[in-house]
Every structure is written in C-alpha cells, then in structure tokens.
Amino acid sequence: MLAAPEELGLESRTAFRRAAGELLEQLSEGAGRLVIDLSGTRQVDSAGLGALMLIQRKAAERRLSVSLRGANEELRFLLVLTKLDDLFELESGAS
Numbered sequence: 001m002l003a004a005p006e007e008l009g010l011e012s013r014t015a016f017r018r019a020a021g022e023l024l025e026q027l028s029e030g031a032g033r034l035v036i037d038l039s040g041t042r043q044v045d046s047a048g049l050g051a052l053m054l055i056q057r058k059a060a061e062r063r064l065s066v067s068l069r070g071a072n073e074e075l076r077f078l079l080v081l082t083k084l085d086d087l088f089e090l091e092s093g094a095s
Helices: 014-026 045-059 074-079
Strands: 033-037 067-069 089-091
Touching: 014 033, 014 045, 033 045, 045 067
Parallel strands: 033 067, 067 089
Antiparallel strands: none
C-alpha cells in the first residue's frame, strides 16, 4: 500500500509516481493490485490527477489494478467529472 501525500500536486507528484512505480515493479505481472491510500490527502490538483493516471496506465501495462482507498468526496467528484472513476477501484475509508 502507498500513502498519498497530504497535497498531491505539482510539488509532490514526481516522488509519488516514483514510489508507485517501485511498488508496481515488485508485484507479479497479472497478479495483484496497488492500493493507494488517500485518506490523509486533502488536496489533489490536475498534476496530481495526471500522476494517478500515469500510475494507472503503468499498472494496466502489467495487467495490475489500482485501488484508491479513502478518497474524499471532492476527489471522488473530480474522478467522476473527468470520467476517470472507471479506471480505479474506489474503496471507502482507511483500514
């Protein structure tokens, strides 16, 4: 599981994407999923959304899924608005 930063955007996207990429490399191709914990994330801008899309694309290339856990209402709305909600499994709450 990868915890997203409090503000996922221009400043944090590169390190976040790199960390996600490293985790994806550790998963067997075609088996498993990457869970991104967004319960502590208060703000996601377009750069942050772009990072999530790139992570999802990289996962899809390896036949893996990406699950977003604990996304707030604002982010869920943003995902629906941009029609990106179909790319991710959305889980409620943190575990």
